[in-house]
Amino acid sequence: MQTFAAIDIGSNSCRLKIGRVVQHRLRIVHEDREVTRLGGSVFETGIVSPEAMAATLRTLKRFHKAVQLHGTDKVRAVATSAMRDARNSRAFQAWVRDETGWDVEIISGLEEGRLIHRGVVENEPGAGGRCVLVDVGGGSCEITLSEHKRMHETISLPLGAVRLTQEFVRSDVPGKDEVRRLRQFIDRELRRARRRIHPDGVRLVIGTSGTAAALSDAGRAWSKRRGGKGSGAKELIPTGTVRRLTSKLTKMKMGERSAVPGIGPKRSEIIVAGAHVFAEILEGFGLPGFRYSPMGLRDGILAQMLAEQDSRASVHQEFERERWQAVEEACRRYGTDPRQAEPVRQHAAQMFRNLAAVHELPPEYQTWVEAAALLRDIGKFLNHQGYHRHTQYIIANSELYGFTPQQRVVTSAIARYLGKSRPAPEGRTMRQVPPEEYEHVRRAVVLLRLAVALNQDRASDVLKVRVRVYPKRVLMELLPGRTGAELELWSLRKEAGYFREVFGRDLFVALA
Numbered sequence: 001m002q003t004f005a006a007i008d009i010g011s012n013s014c015r016l017k018i019g020r021v022v023q024h025r026l027r028i029v030h031e032d033r034e035v036t037r038l039g040g041s042v043f044e045t046g047i048v049s050p051e052a053m054a055a056t057l058r059t060l061k062r063f064h065k066a067v068q069l070h071g072t073d074k075v076r077a078v079a080t081s082a083m084r085d086a087r088n089s090r091a092f093q094a095w096v097r098d099e100t101g102w103d104v105e106i107i108s109g110l111e112e113g114r115l116i117h118r119g120v121v122e123n124e125p126g127a128g129g130r131c132v133l134v135d136v137g138g139g140s141c142e143i144t145l146s147e148h149k150r151m152h153e154t155i156s157l158p159l160g161a162v163r164l165t166q167e168f169v170r171s172d173v174p175g176k177d178e179v180r181r182l183r184q185f186i187d188r189e190l191r192r193a194r195r196r197i198h199p200d201g202v203r204l205v206i207g208t209s210g211t212a213a214a215l216s217d218a219g220r221a222w223s224k225r226r227g228g229k230g231s232g233a234k235e236l237i238p239t240g241t242v243r244r245l246t247s248k249l250t251k252m253k254m255g256e257r258s259a260v261p262g263i264g265p266k267r268s269e270i271i272v273a274g275a276h277v278f279a280e281i282l283e284g285f286g287l288p289g290f291r292y293s294p295m296g297l298r299d300g301i302l303a304q305m306l307a308e309q310d311s312r313a314s315v316h317q318e319f320e321r322e323r324w325q326a327v328e329e330a331c332r333r334y335g336t337d338p339r340q341a342e343p344v345r346q347h348a349a350q351m352f353r354n355l356a357a358v359h360e361l362p363p364e365y366q367t368w369v370e371a372a373a374l375l376r377d378i379g380k381f382l383n384h385q386g387y388h389r390h391t392q393y394i395i396a397n398s399e400l401y402g403f404t405p406q407q408r409v410v411t412s413a414i415a416r417y418l419g420k421s422r423p424a425p426e427g428r429t430m431r432q433v434p435p436e437e438y439e440h441v442r443r444a445v446v447l448l449r450l451a452v453a454l455n456q457d458r459a460s461d462v463l464k465v466r467v468r469v470y471p472k473r474v475l476m477e478l479l480p481g482r483t484g485a486e487l488e489l490w491s492l493r494k495e496a497g498y499f500r501e502v503f504g505r506d507l508f509v510a511l512a
Contacts, residue, residue: 002309003029005067006301007060007077009104011039012138012162012270013210014056016063017298018070019306024313026302030066034059035266039082039139043166047088056092057099064100074309076301077102080112081139081160105404109156112297113142114322114401119299120206121149122315131204132197132287135296136211136277138162138270143281145197149318151401153197157189161211161274169273172254179250182273186280194284205282205290210267211274216292217262219245238289239282246275304402308364323402327371330398334378343462345373348451354467358474358503359443368407369444371400372415373451392416392429410437410444417445418452422498446495446502450476453491463488466512473505477512485511 001020008015013035019026036056041049060077067075077096083089083106093104107115116135121127133144141159145152168174168182207216219237222245249257250272257268282290307319331338352359352366372395379390395412403411409432416429423430423442433441454463464479476492478485492509499507 002074003070003072004302004305004309005063005070005072005075006298006305007063007075007102008296008298008301009038009056009060009077009079009083010138010297011042011080011082011140011160012037014038014059014063015296015298016066017302018067018072019302020070021306021310021313024310026306030070032063032066034062037138037162039085039160039162040166042082042086043139043163046085048082048086048092053092053095057095060096060100060102064102074305075102076305077104078112078115078297078301079104079106080297081109081137081158081163084108085139105406107405108399109140109142110154110399111401112140113144113154113156114151115300115304116142116208116297117144117146117151117154117300118303118315118318119297119301120208120293120295121146122303122318123295123299124206124293126204127206127293129204130199130202131206132199132202132285133206133208134212134278134281134290135208136161136274137209141277141281143193143197145199145202151322155193155196157193159186159189159277161270161277164273164277165270173252174250174272179276182276183280186277187284190280190284197285199285199287203288205287206293207278207290208293208296211271211278212290212292213294214262214264214267214271215242215245215275215278216290218249218260221261222248234291236289236291239279239287242275242282242289243279246272246279249275319402323367323371323400326399326401326403327374330394330400331374331378334381334394336375336377336380338374341374341377344376344451344455345370346462347454347465348373348448350465351447351450351467355447355469355474357469358505359447361440361443365410365440365444368411368414369447371403371411372444372448375411376415376418376448376452388416388419388421396432406434406437409433410441413441414444414448418449442502446499449495449498450492453495454478454488456487456491474499474503474507476507476509478509479512 003020005018013033016032018030019028036059038052038056041052096102096104117133120133128149130147135142137160139160141157144154168178216237219241254268257263257271258265263271303315304319306313307316328338348369352369375395376391378394379387382390392412395415396409400408413429413433417423463481463485466477468475489509496507
């Protein structure tokens with residue numbers, strides 16, 4: 001049974017969740033959490049303080065022991081808003097790598113929203129219809145509109161509880177001017193969200209993260225004291241209750257806030273800002289209230305790890321759909337019709353399968369080769385001259401849902417070398433590729449070059465090809481269509497020298 005670990009290095013706290021695969025589903029075997037306030041100094045000075053780094057690293061080393069104890073096969077550690085903003089994020093990443101061996105991945109706000117969404121809808125009952133997800137973290141706030149478990153729209157805003165507390169809530173009991181400035185800033189940011197997210201008719205709002213948990217516990221306790229029946233953890237906390245609770249917490253001293261059920265000493269320091277964000281979101285979008293879910297970013301990370309490793313898992317199809325939807329959207333954004341590139345993708349997939357004994361690439365490289373096949377011409381949007389370079393830059397720096405930054409770099413490198421250039425370690429593109437992936441990229445480039453050679457200005461007459469693999473050579477037989485195959489025959493023979501250089505076998509091409 002495979003075991004995965006997801007680590008969420010947030011601006012306020014670090015979280016660990018370890019899951020074991022049982023019958024194509026994840027069973028959680030360990031969880032841990034620690035408030036480290038990594039973003040506390042970032043939002044004031046732009047850098048992570050040595051003290052915050054040290055505190056976070058102590059927690060990560062504890063997580064490392066738990067990961068080893070549970071025999072984890074794969075670990076994915078991601079960092080969010082604080083690391084996105086910090087000028088010294090690379091120093092922190094290097095420190096973590098030295099102490100734990102983990103490569104911390106800094107994800108964008110939109111990727112954070114996507115993973116939170118997937119973690120919630122895969123695990124939370126009732127999230128299969130039309131709903132809004134709200135995650136108020138330490139540095140950012142993600143708002144997502146979901147329909148039938150599919151992300152319809154998402155936005156990431158700089159409305160984290162730690163960030164806003166550092167910026168606006170300077171007093172133990174904030175004054176009227178502090179509260180006014182805080183609410184004005186929240187309203188300004190939410191106007192951006194309201195232009196993109198239209199939750200008409202939504203009755204279910206799911207709140208995640210520590211602020212939502214604290215408001216949920218405090219709201220239920222307050223309702224019970226006021227003579228209500230109280231409610232279970234899954235019941236709705238009405239918008240009116242959130243607003244009244246926010247007003248009450250704003251007037252309390254820190255000691256009083258920490259005594260409120262569900263808040264505690266550390267949350268009391270940032271709950272005022274977080275509560276105002278929640279209240280403004282619920283009121284601004286005309287939402288009835290929210291229900292707390294303990295699911296979040298780390299659950300989405302685990303779900304993606306499962307999807308990538310187990311094609312029989314139910315979440316696999318959803319992740320694959322999201323990936324290809326993102327690729328096709330990028331094609332259209334940059335003026336490329338994915339339908340015209342589809343024959344190249346099909347041939348790239350065929351080359352990957354038929355030449356598996358030759359290229360010996362990891363199975364996941366089929367996805368990167370196919371994605372590069374569809375995206376290979378998007379650089380023409382900027383300039384036809386040198387468009388392969390532009391293509392590489394766009395892929396590596398675009399938001400492609402379902403692709404990690406490293407996966408985008410690998411895909412961009414495969415798409416880069418379709419002209420006269422060849423991958424070289426000293427080249428600008430290959431310097432971005434992890435050293436252990438260099439040879440994989442070289443081999444993947446050859447497969448895509450073959451797929452492109454098989455599609456020389458063909459309209460609807462897609463060429464068929466048979467591939468035969470022998471110990472010292474590879475034979476490709478072309479089945480000519482209505483328009484023949486002379487141009488493809490010539491193009492493939494031009495690739496024979498590079499094929500021999502990379503794979504050490506001769507490539508023979510003939511008409512069947």
